[in-house]
Amino acid sequence: MNEHQDMSQLIAPLLKADEYSQLALWNDMVDQGLDYKSIAVVLEAFPVEQRVRLWRNLSIESHVSVLTEMRAAARMSILNALSETELKLTLKRLDNLALLEWADSLPDEIVNEAMRLLSREELELYDRAIEYNDQHIGHWVEQKVFTLPFGISVRRAKVLLDTYQFDTPKYVYLINRTKQFKGLVLYSDIVRATDNTLLKGLKRGQVTTLDAHQSLADAVDAIEHSDYPVVPVLGSDSKLIGHVDWRFALSTQREQYEARLMAGTGLDENDDLFAPILKGTKKRGLWLGINLLTAILASITIGLFEDVITQVVALAVLMPIVASMGGIAGSQTLTLMIRGMALNQVTAGNRWALLRNELGIGSINGVIWSVIIGGLAGLWFSSLMIGCTIALAILVNMATAAFFGVTIPILLHKLKLDPALAGSVILTTMTDVIGFFAFLGTASLVML
Structure with a gap:
């Protein structure tokens, strides 16, 4: 369950x-x-x-x-x-x-x-x-950690640990006199070691550390690849300021996921299920207004071809297919890009390769589905011309959807805007406008 x-x-x-x-x-x-x-x-x-x-x-x-x-x-x-x-x-x-x-x-x-x-x-x-800054891991670090001088004996370490007013630690951090990080020791290793053993002889190798100015995403990634469920965080001059653990990583990942999920509809991950009615109305109303403007733009595009729509009713029936295919194709690319950017996988060096790859996928899918949809539409309305018209529109729209799915998040990122927040709205507008223009524009040329 x-x-x-x-x-x-x-x-x-x-x-x-x-x-x-x-x-x-x-x-x-x-x-x-x-x-x-x-x-x-x-x-x-x-x-x-x-x-x-x-x-x-x-x-x-x-x-x-x-x-x-x-x-x-x-x-x-x-x-x-x-x-x-x-x-x-x-x-x-x-x-x-x-x-x-x-x-x-x-x-x-x-x-x-x-x-x-x-x-x-x-x-x-x-x-x-x-x-x-609250986007830096130093802001969220747990500063109450167990520390011991790295050069002391196990006997002295046990005496010092007994003076701590905390629960028994699982991990102990070794520092020097200026609080510089020198290593990590398991509490169980201290307990099992002989009294004359020096702590520095018990320290674990390959301990992942974080700089306090690194991002939250870096912290999550460091914990994911760490050999231990805790990662020490260091300030200036390698001074230990605390640690972050796997619980923090899970919490941060959940919040980031919820933020992106909610941002797509103009909401915030901190919004209340029972938000005050007036407050909720105001916040959602702004987003609805933005969507209205994009819908008006698509409607204006359709209005330009009012004559051809009134003469060929089939076009009105088929328009939602054009918009839907372009929208889902663009959303697939956009989602892939947003995930890659969140993981810092998208860089200046691979953007053109990504664009070529997505254009290839969009074009091939465009050819396949334009043939299928064009054939079905032609049989449905017993018109080769209608089949060819929607096939061309599907091909153009899916290829351009792939193009904008790559370029929109990159452009928004350069403008310091969250692609997850604004990307889907802009992408939907572009695919609707281009899809309708390609479909109705072609129809106006060949059917009137």
Whole structure:
């Protein structure tokens, strides 16, 4: 049973229950060991009033962790419903990582209040993190890691580890007096080693590291190819500032996927399922307006050939086929390009090769499907001319769809725009306009 099925089985009985039964059922679910992420997913499935009530019924210790796992808009819906006292108690439980996660979606006055309530240690960690851009891994690094001097003995290391007020570590980082990274040691190796063994003799080889100014994509890639589920992150002069782990990589990948998925419709991965009606209307309305402009452009193109459409009704019947074939062909190329650009596989050196390759695929598919569709259309309307006209339009549209599928994301990237956000709209407009123009333009020449 997959995660989504599990969540639906948790959410459905809660939605059906009355208020008293709902709270009792909710407590049972949480007591059975529901993790913070699952709790957040369940809460996001409820209207705001019920969401706040269920969140308040959680233990105080879990409040911040659950809110951190929630999408920004859903988190704000709960924070906005809290009294001033409740809000302060919640903010007081924030650590530096949670505040970093929340900061972009919080009003400045709440961020300032949260910073005022942070302990001195957490505030120092937060200040170090915001020295880096939020697109750099140094901004998100976990700074609370186990470190030991690399030149000491195992006996001394065991004494120092006993003084840590944390759980037993799996990995220990070795540093020198200036906090420069010198290696990684497994805690289990320290425990098994003889007391006189030096730590530097236990360090593991081939440890992948990241520069704090590297991108989040670099961090995900580094963890994927690392021999260990953690990757040390180094600041200036190779000083260890912390690490990122596989959980961070998975979370980042999920957020990036959701961002691209939602961006295609003008939404944000942090949007709430139960967003306020007026706010949701305004945000979606802007995107609908943009799509209206592109639809008008396609309609104007069709309007140029009104005479031929009225005389040959078959053309109106066949136009959606032209648009659909060009749209799907272009979308395939666009998706491939966006993935390649996200993985940094598309460079100035291979763009022309990619274009030639996609034009080849588009042209061959264009020939094959133009023959098939042209033949079917000719038989359907008993007209060789109609069959040839739509065949030519399909061929032109699929070839140009491949061309624009490659060039549009490259151009948008140069303009510092997200290809996933605007690419599909521009591509659809281009394939519609060119497809209709090729189809109706050819028809006007040979049929009138």
